[in-house]
Amino acid sequence: MNKPSFNLVTEPWIQVLDQDGNLKEVSLLDVFENAADYQRLAGDMASQDLVILRLLVAILTTVYSRVDMDGEAYEWLTLDEKMYLKEAEEEDYDRADLINTWHLLHKNGKFSTPVIQYLKENSSKFDFLGDDPFYQVNKEVYDQEVPANKKINLKKPKGTVDVKQINRTISESNNSPSIFSPRTRHTKNEVNLAQLVRWIITYQSFTGVTDKTKVDSKEKFSVSAGWLYGLNPVFAQGENLFQTLMLNLVFSEEYEDEKPFWEFENIVEYIEFLKDEPFARDLSISTLYTLWSRMLHIEWVNEKPIIFTAGLPKLDSTEAFIEPMTTWHRNKKTGEVYPATKHLNDLTKAMWRNFGQYVKTTGSDELEDMHEPKIIQWLREVQNNEYLPTDTSLTLRTTVLISDGNATSQSPVVEINDSFKIRADVLFDKNYRNYWPADIENMIDLTQEVGKDFWIFTNNISxxxxxxxxxxxxxxxxxxxxxLNLPFLNWLASLRNDQERADKTAEWKKILKTIAITKAEEILKNASPRDIIGQKNHDKKDEQSGIKNIFTIFNHYKLNIFSHIK
Incomplete structure (x- = not known):
């Protein structure tokens, strides 16, 4: 009897949208051979697509940080027949060679043979049902790494997680049913093999902390909720999947030993590595992109998966600038910098309103607290090297699951998925005297000042x-x-470097003033007799003396608008 196999190198499991708008499942080989033929990843949710994107980029980073487009190893490296690193002369590292490889790949419009060769040579590492199953451990390893009373017992299983809990479109535990689930009660745990693969990989990045089982360790540790849970992600999206993968293929300034989890000597070595709680800043990009938060093992009973899970330590993310896909936050008390995170109170704030978190809005070093995302630094470098056409339109995206804020669960409750489009030569303007990012940030500041005026206006009516x-x-x-969202995004996308800055900022001011007055007038139309009659204002500190009604409040609001928008 043949042992079951589901090899991700050759089996279709990644969902993509082709150029005709059709949804299809493809293998790892298909993705890298035909990336330009697909519009984008199109999995079960946007957060899942981000996780799969990071896995694909981890493979590319591993390969092309070792060999050039033709598969020749860089001079400072010695590789084995599987393209694994044998020896590195770090002092001879020349990043220019890697950037040249990036340029040639981008110009070629498709990935070269080495990435295909790497996957074929290492295909045994990517078997989801193999002896060392992908993103999991086998039974022997699981039992070895957990306390004796948590070992696998199918009669009385402990420390398991249901499919309906790792399926982030449901995220239902047995204790708290998901009321608005997209699945009926009887089908919540149903999943095909390709879906299970995608959800297992996603679960490693967005986990929650309700697990009752931890890996055995001499030291106490806090369980990881998944690396992506702790980020405010930002990444670039191109016109097709090849461009998206290329735009997010970042090479480090200093030499890094790229080491995704499957390249460790064995999976026990990887588990022990994580139990040592290394600083995230000491890891490589591919290690972070494929980071585990759980040690998982799947037992198959009547062709149904029983998923055993044990928590792994949370990594210290302090100054982990090796992570390309996040914005950053400085702790004012300690001065330390951490990845920024999204919270429930961020739901209504569009990505463009945080423009200054994504790119330096001044050409000088004035913004000491601002640390640009590595992906933005990389795209600027590529643009400065003229490897992107000056009229390239960049789409910057964010997508993230936000937890319930409960420290004992951190269950996902909502997904944020947002973007804005801007030309590369505008985002990375070289004219520091008339610096586009500074003008854009000024318009955003003005917009938020008007937003405060509108809040005061509506609060006074309240x-x-x-x-x-x-x-x-x-x-x-x-x-x-x-x-304001769509008008501002359209205005932002319309900016060009050959435009008069003052004309374009005046254009936005006109749009902003029109919307600000129109939205207030809509509230006026719904005025009640009580609003119109008003009441005497007894507050001596209030600038509006005498009778205060909806019209006097509106007039005061207009005065504020006209004073701010000049």
């Missing part, structure tokens, strides 16, 4: 109506920004 709290103002202002 008080006029005798309403408690700020719910009316908060909800109205959220809708106000919703009305």
């Amino acid at each position: 008080k006029l109506r005798g309403l408690d709290g700020t719910d009316f103002a908060d909800n109205s202002t959220a809708k106000f920004y919703e009305g």
Whole structure:
């Protein structure tokens, strides 16, 4: 009887959208051989696509940090027949060679033979059902690494997770049913093999901390919730999947021993490596992109998976600048820099409003607290080397699962998926006297100042109506920004380097003023008799003296708008 196999190198499991808009499943070989024929990854949700993107880029980073486009090893490296690193003369590392490889690949419009050769030579490492199953461990390793009372016992299984819990479109535990699930109660745990692969890989990046089992360790440790859970991701999207993969293929300034988990001597060595709780800043890009948060083992009973899980340590993310796909936050007390994270109160704030987190908005070193994402630094370098056409339109995206904020669960409750489009020569403007990012940030600051005016306007109306709290103002202002999103994104995408900056900023001011007045007038149209009659203003600190009604509030609002938008 043949042992079951599902090799990800040759079996279709990655969902993509082809150029005709058809959804299809392809293998790793298909992806790298025909990436330009696919629009994008199109899995079960955007967060899953990000995880798969990082896996694909990890493979590319590993291969092309060792060999050039023709498969020749760089002079400072010695490789074995599987393209694994044998020896490195780090002092001879020449990043220019890697950047040249990137340029030639990008110019070629498709990936070269070495990445295909690497996958074929190492195909045994990518078998989801093999003796050393992909992103999992076998039974012997699992039992060796967990406490004795947590070993695999199919009669009384402990420390398991259901498919419906790792399926992030459901995320349902047995204790808290998902009311608005896209699956019926009887089908929540149903999944085909390709779907299971995608969800297992995704689960390693977005996990939560409800597990009752940890790997055995001499030292106590906090369980990881998944590396991506702790980031505010940013990545680039091209016109097809090849371009997307290339734009996110970043090479480090210093030599890094790229080592995805499957290149460790054996999986026990990898588990022990994680138990030592290394600093994330000491890892390579491919190690971070394929990082485990759980040691998983799958037992198959009546062709149904029983998934055993044991928590692994959380890595220290302090100054982990090796991570390309995140924005950063500086702790004002300690001065240390950490990856920024998204929270539930960020749901209504569009990506463009945080423009200054993604790119330096001044050409000088004034912004000491600002650390640009590595992906932005890389794209600037590529642009400066003239490896991207000056009229290249870049789409910067963010997608992330946000947890419930509960330290004991961190279960995902919502996904944020947002983007903005901007020309590369605008984003990486070399004219520091008339620096586009500075003008863009000024327009965003102005927009948010007007947003504050609108909140005060609606909050004053709320008080006029005798309403408690700020719910009316908060909800109205959220809708106000919703009305601004598309106009601002269109304006941002329209910017060019050969335009007069003052003309374009005046254009946005005109749009902003029109929307600000129109949105306020819409509220006026719904005025009640009480709003119109108003009431006497007894607050001596308030600038509006005498009778205060919806019209006096509106007039005061307009004065603020006209004073801010000049």
